[in-house]
Amino acid sequence: MEQILANGLYLGAQYALIALGLTLIFSLMNVLNFAHGQMYVFGGFVTYTVVAQWGLPFIVGLVASAVILAVMGALIEKFLFRPVIRKSKRDESTMLLAAGIAFFLDAVILLLFGEKQRGVPKIVDGVFNWDMRLIMPYDRILIGVLAIALIVGFIALMQYTKAGRAMRALAQDRMAAQLMGVDVDRYSMIGFALGALLAGLVGGLLVTITGINLGMGGPTSVKAFMMIMIGGAGVISGAIAGGFILGMMESIGLTVLAAYGDITYLAIFASLMVFLAFRPQGLMGKPWG
Amino acid sequence: MNKNLVGIAAFLLAAFVLVPVVIAATGRWDLYYTLTSVALLAIGSAGVWLTFYIGRINIGQGAYALMGGYVSAVLMTKVGFSFWATLPLAGLFCAGISVLIGLPILRLRGVYFAMITLVLTEVTRLAALALPVTNGAKGITSIPLPGSLSVFGITLIPDFATMANPKLGFYLLAATLMVLSYVVLWRIVSSRLGHLCRSLQQNEELAASIGVNTAYLRVLTYAISSFFGGLAGAVFVAISQSIYPSSFAVADSVNFMLYCFVGGLGYVTGPMLGTFVLYFGWDLLSIAKQYQLLVYSSLMIAMMLVLPNGLLSLFDRKGGKK
Known part of the structure; x- marks a missing residue:
């Protein structure tokens, strides 16, 4: 039992970090970032290159992932999303992009x-x-603790800095934020960069444990979508809750349902459907109140 | 209207006469496979387009294509049904499932609906891996070719196994189904149902307040959409004579959505054009070898920047100027 809980916590911390980036981008720009899983994989590969090929310490790899992904996110926002959002007739066009x-x-x-x-x-x-x-390799514990520290850091950033306040204002009401003198374009870019940075960080953290490969992008995005559906899209606390809930469910499901074959995700999805029938907006789904 | 009729006649002529003649003349038999795939994918995207029509972003068509494929495969290999019987059954099965799934999830909107349909695709793949009837990752292989179809003793379609050229047969089958699907789609859009769907697209609350049964309409359109998905999947299985859980994955679901976007969401023939352009574009780009995906996605992004409302919006602008 303790083992299941510890596994769930560890998985949940990773998941929450992925979901945070996705939900941040969604709340700021109303964009569902399909490329989130790919950004995560990219971050993992950057860390791999720095650590395993160049032989530099792990922390350098992690920082490199974060910086490269943040720059990538900023450029994507400035040169791709911004013009398309300005020009298109329907919101959905950003999805194609x-x-x-x-x-x-x-x-x-x-x-x-x-x-x-x-x-x-x-x-x-x-x-x-x-x-x-309770058996747990030390590196998993370290990664789990790092992930939780990053989550705490992110929340502090959103709560207590000027940039964080601006982004929260932006998420609540774009127009009002603009009227209050928030530089909307600048903070959209920062927000996108921050979301991409988080994806890169998780990639860098997880490459030490599960490794990384090209095919992981899509399934990761799918999991991240599930998390923010559980928690409610565009809500920080919701993303964290969703991440931990999904981590727990996966951990419990893999143990309890192991006898029936690989049906954990089937069961999670079925319960998600029932849950959404009662609460379509997720646990905490209202725009950043 | 007259102009439209000429266009439709030209299209039918091109699809059913010109294409086989040209292919026979040039000997590019491989094109049949490409064109058949285009036709089948166009059927699937017709369904996706219909859900767009009620203002829902559907990224779950791959799930229904996979379900339809498995229904057809299982019925043929385990129960011994003929392919022609499984075709409508696959569609109906998908429609039935989609009613069950659609009742809760169609209450969601926008990004939420998009996300859950995407999750549905992944879950269907996992279900196909886990359920005993689907034979897991090994899939179902060596599915027989479609037999002959006869009504009252008159053979309408000969046995595919005895055909001199089953590729041509499959192409004609897929093209016919595609034309039928788009006729149905066009009928729906220009009927009372289409008007009601447009009202849902614009404002669901307002539509509900003047007495439109929104819940019923949503589920109905979603079921029709899934029917198309199942149909496409079933024919795919007959062509490849095999099905695996990975036959339709998340990428395919996303592709179905992209086909609709590229063609243009405001036009009935949009998904057909989008499928054709993207699928053929992908094939043509194979000359770029390892850069294929890079070039393809760059073009897609560039197109989004230049024409965010779809290819058919080009003609829109011309019409506006006149």
Whole structure:
């Protein structure tokens, strides 16, 4: 039981971090970022290149992932999303753009890093063992703690800095924020960059444990979508809750339902449908109140 | 209207006479496979387009294509139905499932609906892997070719196995189904149902307040849409004679949506054109080798920047100037 809970917490911290980036982008620009999974994979590969190929310390790889993805996010917002949002008749056009970017990133990843499964050597050796009731490798614990620290850092950033306040205002009401003198274009760009940065960070964190490969982008996006549907789109607390709930459910499901084959996600989806029938906007779904 | 009729006649002539003649003359038999795929995918995107018509972004068509494919495959191999019987059954099965799934999820809108349909695609793939009847990751293979279809002793369609050229047969089958689907689609759009759908697209609350049964309409259109998806999937299975859980994945669902976008959401023939352009574009770009996906996606992004309202909006502008 303790094992299941610990696994769930560890998975949930990763998931929450992915969902945070997605929900941030969604709340600021009303864009569903299909390319989020690909950004995550890209971040993983950057860390892999820096750590495993150039032999630099892990933290350098993590920072490199964050910086590269943030720059990429900022450029994507400025040169792709902004003009399309301005010109198109329907909101949905940004979805095509996002899907196009997802394909584009897939192609870039394929060309730059190849299609092989990659991983970096363990950053910490050893296994934490509490009386055979709870077994967890130290590197997983470290990654889990790092992820939680990052989540806390992100919340602090949104709550207590000027940029965070501006972004929250933007998410509540774009027009009103603009009238109050918030530089809407600038903060949209920062927000997108921040979302991409988070995706890159998770990629960098997870490459040490599960490794990374080209095909992980799509399924990761799907999981992130599920999380923000559970929690409510565009709500920070919702994304965190959704991440931890999905992590827990996966952990419990893999143990309890193992006897019936690989039906965990089927069960999660079925319960999600029932849940959404009662609460279509998710747990905390209202725009950033 | 007259101009439209000429256009339709020209299209039918091109699809059913010109294409086989040209292919026979040039010997490019592989084009049949491409064109058949285009026709089938166009049927699927017709469904997606219909859900766009009620203002829902549907990224779950791959799920229904996969379901339809499996229904057809299982009925043929395990129960011994003929292909022609499984075709409507696959569509109806998908329509039935979509009513069950649609009742809760159609209450969602915009991005929420888009996300859950995408999740549905992934979950269907996982279900296909896990359920015993689908034979897991190994899939169902060596499915027989469609047999002959006869009504009252008159053979309408000969046995595909005895055909000199089953590729041509499949092409004609797919093209016929596509034409029928688009006729149905066009009928729906220009009927009372179409008007009601447009009212949903514009403002659901307002439509409900003047007595439109929005819940019923939503489920009905979604069921029709899924029927198309199942149909396309079933024919795909007959052509490839096999089906695997990965036959239709998230990327295919996204592609169905992209076909609609590229063609233009405001035009009935939009998805057909979009499918044709994107699928053929992808094939043509194979000369770019490893840069294929890069060029393809760059073009797609560029098109979004230049023509955010679809290819057919080009003609729109011309019409406006006159």
